[in-house]
Amino acid sequence: MNTPEDLRYAKTHEWIRMEKDRATVGITDHAQTELNDVVFVDLPKPGKKVNAGDVIATVESVKAASDIYAPVGGEVTEANATLSTDPGLINREPYANGWLFRLKPSSTSTDHLLSASQYAGTLKK
Amino acid sequence: MSASVAESPLASCHQAAGAKIIPFAGWNLPVQFSGLIQEHRATRQAAGLFDISHMGQIRAQGPGVLACLEGLLANDPAKLTDGEGHYSFLPNDHGGVIDDLFLYRIGPEDFFLVVNASRHQEVLDLLKKKEGPQVRFTGFPGSAVGMALQGPKAATILAKLMPTGTALPERNRILRAKLEGGEAWVARTGYTGEDGFEIFSDLKTGPKVWTRLLEVGKADGLLPCGLGSRDSLRLEAGLPLNGQDLSYDITPVEAGLGFFVDVSRPRSFPGRSTLETQKKNGPPRLTIGLVGEAGQAPPRHGYPVFHAGKKIGEVSSGLPSPTLGYGIALALVTAPAPALGQPVEIEVRGRRVPAKISKRKFLQNR
Numbered sequence: 349m350n351t352p353e354d355l356r357y358a359k360t361h362e363w364i365r366m367e368k369d370r371a372t373v374g375i376t377d378h379a380q381t382e383l384n385d386v387v388f389v390d391l392p393k394p395g396k397k398v399n400a401g402d403v404i405a406t407v408e409s410v411k412a413a414s415d416i417y418a419p420v421g422g423e424v425t426e427a428n429a430t431l432s433t434d435p436g437l438i439n440r441e442p443y444a445n446g447w448l449f450r451l452k453p454s455s456t457s458t459d460h461l462l463s464a465s466q467y468a469g470t471l472k473k
Numbered sequence: 474m475s476a477s478v479a480e481s482p483l484a485s486c487h488q489a490a491g492a493k494i495i496p497f498a499g500w501n502l503p504v505q506f507s508g509l510i511q512e513h514r515a516t517r518q519a520a521g522l523f524d525i526s527h528m529g530q531i532r533a534q535g536p537g538v539l540a541c542l543e544g545l546l547a548n549d550p551a552k553l554t555d556g557e558g559h560y561s562f563l564p565n566d567h568g569g570v571i572d573d574l575f576l577y578r579i580g581p582e583d584f585f586l587v588v589n590a591s592r593h594q595e596v597l598d599l600l601k602k603k604e605g606p607q608v609r610f611t612g613f614p615g616s617a618v619g620m621a622l623q624g625p626k627a628a629t630i631l632a633k634l635m636p637t638g639t640a641l642p643e644r645n646r647i648l649r650a651k652l653e654g655g656e657a658w659v660a661r662t663g664y665t666g667e668d669g670f671e672i673f674s675d676l677k678t679g680p681k682v683w684t685r686l687l688e689v690g691k692a693d694g695l696l697p698c699g700l701g702s703r704d705s706l707r708l709e710a711g712l713p714l715n716g717q718d719l720s721y722d723i724t725p726v727e728a729g730l731g732f733f734v735d736v737s738r739p740r741s742f743p744g745r746s747t748l749e750t751q752k753k754n755g756p757p758r759l760t761i762g763l764v765g766e767a768g769q770a771p772p773r774h775g776y777p778v779f780h781a782g783k784k785i786g787e788v789s790s791g792l793p794s795p796t797l798g799y800g801i802a803l804a805l806v807t808a809p810a811p812a813l814g815q816p817v818e819i820e821v822r823g824r825r826v827p828a829k830i831s832k833r834k835f836l837q838n839r
Contacts, residue, residue, distance in 0.1 A: 384505060384508055384509050384510075384701070385508060385509060385510045387510075387771075387793045388770060388771055388793060390770055390822065406770075406822065408770070408771060408793065409509065410509050410510060410513070410701065410705050410792055410793055410795055411504070411509060411701045411704070411705075411792070412773075413771075413773055432768065433768075
């Protein structure tokens, strides 16, 4: 299972890429494999304010709808519009063009999140 | 009920095939092999093979068996001829559904029931109370193999394993056939809306038949399929799932399945008066089909349904249809229901999403 070193992870299978005042969020390779073919995505609108741990998006396969949680708090700045016509990008490129949304984080601290090796460790149980 | 989880007798086959396994109704079963959508399409276009070993197989035998079943089931078992099967219900006293099932008549004093895994023990306990010198019921929890071979290529594939000179059963019929050195029941029934077969065999024969079918069907596009595509296939065909579209509180007439409730016979059965009244005067609630639009959030079990601003009911089963590319749902609503084609709204995560009333059979020509 692919877990890039430069990202931080939530136990609930989201990844986050922190840059200056921009955070990009998606779901992990493990999560997309578990979900199977993604056929629909509900994304937050820019301007939406969230706290860490809030349900912020929904990713749906034929079988089920899965909640996506905000790994950090902040204000949504952008949703990945390409996913509305090609939700399968989440399966094909979970860490690249399959990102879900970006936000302006209220704090740059990611201490509560997991490193790549810590996250990979949670999958072995 | 014990908390332990049963393994399918085909578990080692599934493990070797890389299936993803989930717990379901007390069983560990494959939810998918190669992928839900791929398996769904294979079944519509070629063929799919499903493990249904969790389904309860119950044999009912004895000189009093027909009379006993007539007094328990909503469809009339007396209508069946040897080797014939039909869809039926075990209703409770209120006309609600304990289980929906398939009943086959093997002979005048010999019937075979296939019931849902989630209700197997309950149905068996109920039937055991009716046992006497004239009738006995035998269940095989955990010691029988069941598989469903479904799809337009199913007959071609199964014919390759059938002994020379043994014809395949006709629709809704069952026969005993020698398969891979063992005896098996082969019925032309299923839960996908496609032509197909359900094969019931023993622990020794079953895994061999499963493996051989996958081998001989490979060139025709046969894929092993999991519970995920089983659910999307049955819903596209408008077929109900007990516990969602049917329940102790939902009658077959409310589910739109009054055709399988026979009140033309003299004998009484549980819930008969309620079911008879509902068939005559219409039920207080109705099950309708709903279709969404491409690109809209798909309907799911429990989502509220609105018409002209008023809540009329809830989705009982719903998902994005792999064949149609938009959401489909069965919904239980207050009667009278809006007419076919009428617009409704489904509440999805606090928003209203547009949908239309449709037939419950979402795919044409099936």
